[in-house]
Amino acid sequence: MGQVKNWIMEMEDDAFVLSREEFAKKHGERQAKDIFDKLQDPEFDLNDAQQAMAEVALDLEIAAEEGR
Numbered sequence: 001m002g003q004v005k006n007w008i009m010e011m012e013d014d015a016f017v018l019s020r021e022e023f024a025k026k027h028g029e030r031q032a033k034d035i036f037d038k039l040q041d042p043e044f045d046l047n048d049a050q051q052a053m054a055e056v057a058l059d060l061e062i063a064a065e066e067g068r
Contacts, residue, residue, distance in 0.1 A: 015039040
């Protein structure tokens, strides 16, 4: 879980310093949609972003358990 948490924190940081294209290339289009777009939204709500990140973390944990 520590690696997933670190990756999520890295994505959050990257969302503020990378362009969307750079972000998607580094983290994937799904994360660009789920994380980058929400963090760049002018009506950004930290609770919404944290929920999106938690959903991504859960998806990654499930994928890891399934060996993807």
